[in-house]
Amino acid sequence: MAHLQETAVKQINEICDRYVGENTPLMMILSDVQKEYGYIPLEVQEIISKRTGVSVAEIYGVVTFYSFFSLKPKGKYVIGVCLGTACYVKGAQQVIDKFSELLNIKAGETTDDGLFTIDALRCIGACGIAPAVTINGKVYPKVSVSAVKDIVEEYKAKEN
Amino acid sequence: MAKMINIKIEGVPFQVEEGLTILEAAKKCGFEIPSLCAYNHGECSKASCRVCLVEATGARGLVASCVYPIAEGMEITISSPKAVEARRMSVELILSNHNRECQECDKNGKCELLHVAKLTGARENYYNGEKTAVTIDKLTPAIKRDTSKCVLCGRCIERCKNAHGLGILGFENRGFNTIVAPAENRSFANSPCIMCGQCVSVCPTGALMEVSEIEKVDAAFKAGKFVVVQTAPAVRAALGEEFDMPIGTRVTGKMVSALRRLGFKRVFDTNFAADLTIMEEATELLGRITNGGTLPMITSCSPGWVNYCEYNYPELLDHLSSCKSPHEMFGAILKNYWAEKNGIDPKDLFVVSIMPCTAKKYEKTRPELSVNGLQDVDAVLTTRELGKLIKRAGIRFDKLPDEKFDNDIVGEYTGAGVIFGVTGGVMEAALRTAAFVLNGKELEKVELTDVRGFEGVKEATYVLGGKEVKVAVAHGMKNASVLLEQIKAGNSPYHFIEIMGCPGGCVAGGGQPFVKPCFLPNESDDILDTYKQKRAGALYQEDELSVIRASHNNEQVKKLYEDFLEKPNSHKAHELLHTHYAGKEKFKN
Numbered sequence: 001m002a003h004l005q006e007t008a009v010k011q012i013n014e015i016c017d018r019y020v021g022e023n024t025p026l027m028m029i030l031s032d033v034q035k036e037y038g039y040i041p042l043e044v045q046e047i048i049s050k051r052t053g054v055s056v057a058e059i060y061g062v063v064t065f066y067s068f069f070s071l072k073p074k075g076k077y078v079i080g081v082c083l084g085t086a087c088y089v090k091g092a093q094q095v096i097d098k099f100s101e102l103l104n105i106k107a108g109e110t111t112d113d114g115l116f117t118i119d120a121l122r123c124i125g126a127c128g129i130a131p132a133v134t135i136n137g138k139v140y141p142k143v144s145v146s147a148v149k150d151i152v153e154e155y156k157a158k159e160n
Numbered sequence: 161m162a163k164m165i166n167i168k169i170e171g172v173p174f175q176v177e178e179g180l181t182i183l184e185a186a187k188k189c190g191f192e193i194p195s196l197c198a199y200n201h202g203e204c205s206k207a208s209c210r211v212c213l214v215e216a217t218g219a220r221g222l223v224a225s226c227v228y229p230i231a232e233g234m235e236i237t238i239s240s241p242k243a244v245e246a247r248r249m250s251v252e253l254i255l256s257n258h259n260r261e262c263q264e265c266d267k268n269g270k271c272e273l274l275h276v277a278k279l280t281g282a283r284e285n286y287y288n289g290e291k292t293a294v295t296i297d298k299l300t301p302a303i304k305r306d307t308s309k310c311v312l313c314g315r316c317i318e319r320c321k322n323a324h325g326l327g328i329l330g331f332e333n334r335g336f337n338t339i340v341a342p343a344e345n346r347s348f349a350n351s352p353c354i355m356c357g358q359c360v361s362v363c364p365t366g367a368l369m370e371v372s373e374i375e376k377v378d379a380a381f382k383a384g385k386f387v388v389v390q391t392a393p394a395v396r397a398a399l400g401e402e403f404d405m406p407i408g409t410r411v412t413g414k415m416v417s418a419l420r421r422l423g424f425k426r427v428f429d430t431n432f433a434a435d436l437t438i439m440e441e442a443t444e445l446l447g448r449i450t451n452g453g454t455l456p457m458i459t460s461c462s463p464g465w466v467n468y469c470e471y472n473y474p475e476l477l478d479h480l481s482s483c484k485s486p487h488e489m490f491g492a493i494l495k496n497y498w499a500e501k502n503g504i505d506p507k508d509l510f511v512v513s514i515m516p517c518t519a520k521k522y523e524k525t526r527p528e529l530s531v532n533g534l535q536d537v538d539a540v541l542t543t544r545e546l547g548k549l550i551k552r553a554g555i556r557f558d559k560l561p562d563e564k565f566d567n568d569i570v571g572e573y574t575g576a577g578v579i580f581g582v583t584g585g586v587m588e589a590a591l592r593t594a595a596f597v598l599n600g601k602e603l604e605k606v607e608l609t610d611v612r613g614f615e616g617v618k619e620a621t622y623v624l625g626g627k628e629v630k631v632a633v634a635h636g637m638k639n640a641s642v643l644l645e646q647i648k649a650g651n652s653p654y655h656f657i658e659i660m661g662c663p664g665g666c667v668a669g670g671g672q673p674f675v676k677p678c679f680l681p682n683e684s685d686d687i688l689d690t691y692k693q694k695r696a697g698a699l700y701q702e703d704e705l706s707v708i709r710a711s712h713n714n715e716q717v718k719k720l721y722e723d724f725l726e727k728p729n730s731h732k733a734h735e736l737l738h739t740h741y742a743g744k745e746k747f748k749n
Contacts, residue, residue, distance in 0.1 A: 042344060042747060055327025056747075057317075060343035065334045 004043050011036070012044055016051040026054055026062060030069055039070040067121065075110045075117035077155050080134040084123025091145070092131035096120060098148040115159065116152075168235040182225035182236055183212055187685060193238055194247055194279040196254070196272055197313035198226035199362055200688040203322065205314025205331070210250040211276050214238050222246050248280040256287035258365075259294075259308035267366035270674050273311060292336055299347040301371055302355040302522040303670075307339045310367035316340065316359035323663050324468070324637035328353045340367075343747070352471040352746040354637070356464035356661045357518030357542075357670015370518045370671060373539045374549060377512055380538065381423060385510035389424040390490050391415060393431055394516040394581030394666035395543045397698035401673040402547030403557040407683060408694030410701060413562025418550050419514075420563065429565045430513065431577030433490035434589070436720070437461065438576060438711035440737055441483045441586075442593045443728035445656055449629075454478045456632075456647065456654040459586050461485045463523035464661025464670075466741060468637045473644050474743025479657075482738040484536070486580065487513040487520065488529050490570075491536030492736040497724050498570055512539045514546050516581070516669030519661060528739050542671030572716040575606075575706030582696040583635035583665035584611035584618060587658040591622060591631070592710040598625030606709050612700075614664060614692060617642055619654070630654045636663035664692035667699065 015032045019025030029048055033040050045059045063069040081087075081096040096107060099118050103111055107120040126132040129141035133151070140151060162177040167185060174189045186193050195212035197204040207224035214225045215237040222243060230236075237243060255277060262268060276282075297305040314331070317340065321327040328351055332341050342351035360368045380387050400409040419427045445457050460466055460481045469477060484492065491513070495506040513520060517540075523529065524537040541549070550557055565571055576592050579585030588608045595603045610620035611631065616639035619632040632654045634640040640659045646652040662669045668691070675691045677683070684690065703709060711717065725733045 045343065046747065055321065055330065056343045057327050057330030057332075057341075061330040061332050064332050 004047070008044075009047055012047045013051050016048055025052065026059065030059070030062060034069050039073045041071060067119065072110070073114075074119075076115050077135055078117045078119055080119045080121045080124070081107075082121045082124045082126065082130070082132045082134075084121070084127065084130075086123070086127035087131040090130040090142075094145050095131050095133065095143050095148060098145050099152070102149060102152050115155070165230065165232045167230050167233070170237060170239060171235070176230065178230070180230055182214060182216060182223065182228050182230055182234075185230045186214075186225065186236065186238065191238060193225050194251075194276045195226055196251075196276050196311065196364055197315065199313075199315045199318075202227075203315050203318040203362065205312065205317070209254065209311060209313055211247055211254075211280070213246045213250065214243050215240050244280075248282055251277050251280045251282040252286040254311050255282060255285075256289060257291050258311070259306070260285075265309065265366040266369045266372065267309075267363075270676065270679060271366065272364035272676060272678060275678050290336075292339065295339065295341065295345055297347045297349075298371065299349040300353075300355060300522060301525050302518045303348055303353070303357060303360060304369055304371050305341070305348065306367055306369075307341070308367075309365045310340050311365055312338060312340060313364060314340070315362040315364065316368055319358045319362045322638070323358045324354065324356070325641060326352070326354070326468075326637060329359060346747070350748045352744070354464045354467035354471070354661060355519040355522045355670075358662060360518060360670050361668075361672065361674060364676075370542050370545070371521060372545060373521065373541055374545055376539045377510075377541065377549075380510040380512075384508075386425055386504050386508050387423070387510045387512060388426040388428065388494065389419050389512045389514060390428040390430045390433075390487055391419070391514040392487060392516055392581060392666060393429075393434065393578045393585075393699055393702075394669060394672065394695070395514050395546070396702070397581065397667055397695040398516065398543050398672045399546060400557070401675075402544065402550070405558070407675070407680075407687065407691045408698050410698035411557075412702065413564070414557060414560040415546075416565055417560045417563035418555055418557060419546075421555055421560075422549055422553055424512070426566045426568060426571075428490065428494075428571050429573045429577070430487045430490055431573030431580070432571050432714070432716065433486035433493070434577035434580045435574055435711035435714040435717045436489050436493070436737065437483055437486045437580075438586075438589050438593050439717060439721070439728045440489075440733060441481050442590050442597065442711075444481055444483065445590070445594065446597060447729065449627075449655060456652055456657045457481055458657045458659055459483075459590075460739075460741075461580065461586055462659065462661040462666075463517065463519035465637070465640065465659045467519060467522075467744075468640070468661065469644075470741055470744045471746055472637075472641075473648070476644060476647055477741045477743065479647060480741055482734075482740065484529060484737055484739045485520075485523065486577075487515065487540075488523070488536045488739075489737045491524075491538075492531050493570060493720070495534050495536065496531055496736055497720070498568075501569055506534055510538045511536070512541060513537050514541050514543065516543050516666045516672045517662075518542065518670040520671075526739075531736055543669075544671060544673055547673065567716075570716055570720065572714055573706075574711055574714050575703035575709035576711045577714075578702045578706065579699050581666040581699050582612075583614065583660050584633045584658065585665065585699070586660075587611045587631055587633050587656070589711060590656070590658075591624075593712045594629070595622070595624055596710060596712055598627075602710065611658075629656065631656045631658070633658045635660040635665050637661065639663075664696070667695035668692045 019028045049056045107118050110117040133140040133143045164175045165178045176185045197209035207227045212225040213222040217235040294308040317329045396412040400411040458479045491511045499506040499509050521540045576589035617634045
């Protein structure tokens with residue numbers, strides 16, 4: 001715990017205190033921390049544990065159960081490829097493989113320059129536009145394998 | 161009185177209490193539904209194993225009887241082909257992701273998975289496929305974890321939370337990759353585990369076990385060491401269970417003769433050192449009270465508790481008595497006094513402790529528990545391991561004669577020493593001696609019933625030397641934390657607190673024989689709620705049978721002070737019998 005700055009500890013405690021009256025506050029706390037910091041490392045889980053009384057092992061279990069939560073920092077652009085049933089039958093696996101090939105990382109990993117993370121998502125509820133891809137909240141409908149390169153270039157261009 | 165309702169099992173009508181699960185109701189009506197994950201009062205992950213499936217009217221499909229409540233008019237079928245096949249499949253699927261090297265498994269003979277496999281008629285290797293990646297953690301000297309044998313029942317998780325409020329273990333990852341582990345799948349060694357072994361005592365399989373030291377003891381014999389043994393009080397109250405004796409049978413005499421037959425050169429009772437501990441601890445307490453030292457003083461016999469304090473309340477470590485635990489004291493006396501008296505080179509002396517405890521295995525490796533580079537205690541075996549040794553040697557335990565402990569300069573013990581094995585016992589023993597020191601006369605009644613029993617936190621006030629002394633007793637860290645928070649807040653009213661790591665004290669320690677109802681057909685249905693009392697009863701009985709019942713009247717302890725240690729808390733005593741503590745980082749990298 002010693003590795004975190006006091007301001008960070010204070011902020012995480014504040015997030016915990018938002019849900020004091022709730023029956024099961026853990027999901028909400030983790031969700032807020034994930035949004036605020038982009039990931040939930042063990043040091044942060046320890047602070048949440050101390051504040052809420054939920055064991056670190058249980059928090060770690062929840063963080064590793066839901067793919068929305070992350071233990072490691074994510075890239076500046078998080079590419080979420082839906083692999084739910086509808087997207088999958090429409091070729092989402094080929095789409096995610098193409099992203100992997102172009103960025104040279106596997107699903108769940110982040111590029112060395114910290115720009116891109118690929119997330120394999122289960123159904124995001126956008127079956128009508130399958131296969132669906134989201135990047136930092138922006139939705140790309142009916143993505144074909146051939147469109148992947150342009151999408152990547154679009155974000156790379158922003159950085160130049 | 162709970163409302164009675166009508167149900168039918170296999171077409172036979174019964175009246176049972178409302179609110180029971182199908183599993184519980186069936187048991188009362190004379191049916192044993194095979195079940196695996198369910199443990200006492202729902203200590204499990206809530207119906208994850210699907211081994212107890214039955215048919216019940218009003219339900220859609222089969223139901224898990226361990227969580228499904230009975231209802232008026234419900235008709236339950238255990239033996240329909242559908243239910244029988246479903247239960248068998250559940251077990252076969254668990255076995256398909258299980259390490260099936262059963263013969264070499266430490267749990268061989270006590271495995272609940274094998275038991276339900278037999279009950280459900282699971283077919284060998286029926287489903288074969290991929291297996292979840294395996295973690296084997298053998299880093300600590302106390303407890304090992306092998307995920308290849310885990311059935312994900314969650315009992316260990318619940319036990320750690322219920323007993324200690326800790327929750328070191330949890331479910332990790334999801335689906336096929338799910339494992340039970342400390343956060344980050346760390347070793348117990350790098351997480352704030354207190355090594356109490358409560359998780360081991362509820363694990364249905366060999367996934368969690370003590371680290372065996374039988375080979376270490378074998379090696380000492382082979383190397384021609386002078387191997388002596390000491391046994392903790394709680395061992396005698398439970399060892400008989402390893403040989404199918406009823407829970408609560410006191411087997412002191414048979415245990416001693418078994419140990420002699422195993423080749424130990426001397427068989428000592430740790431109780432001698434418990435008496436010594438009382439002399440040191442009572443003196444330390446009186447010193448603190450008189451000289452304005454840190455109060456309340458807290459006992460330090462339980463290594464699980466000491467670990468807990470070091471991890472979670474490092475700021476309170478000054479409250480701990482500096483006394484080593486009794487078996488460590490005994491080891492130090494044997495190596496630094498007794499050996500010389502007997503013409504034995506302390507380097508050749510190998511001290512084995514038989515303990516009801518897994519944390520003692522870790523404790524003995526603490527560097528501060530050595531004198532002149534010699535570890536006070538060389539090996540710690542659990543009660544269960546002693547059972548294995550006796551069986552291995554072909555000794556028929558029930559046929560053994562009753563023999564007495566060695567009494568060779570050291571070894572005599574009092575009734576006060578023997579009750580160390582149960583919650584409240586150390587307090588009672590200490591008070592017997594403190595009362596004598598402060599009142600100048602013996603207690604009229606040595607049984608101090610206020611500190612007996614299994615209440616989570618017990619408290620009492622005694623007038624000693626004209627002064628009120630307030631004491632409290634807690635067992636299990638969840639209960640202890642109540643008293644610790646009071647100290648932290650500066651409003652603890654107590655002078656002296658006894659804390660034992662395991663709920664119930666050492667009689668229910670993590671190294672004691674497994675209490676698994678499925679292997680105890682002759683015990684009552686509520687055995688999981690009564691076994692601690694039964695074992696404690698054996699210790700209180702031994703106390704009652706003792707002629708001398710207070711530590712300060714132990715003649716050999718007195719002589720030890722006269723000849724060697726001078727007086728309690730002397731310089732020499734501090735050198736050999738006392739220790740120190742330090743805060744620990746919870747998640748070391």
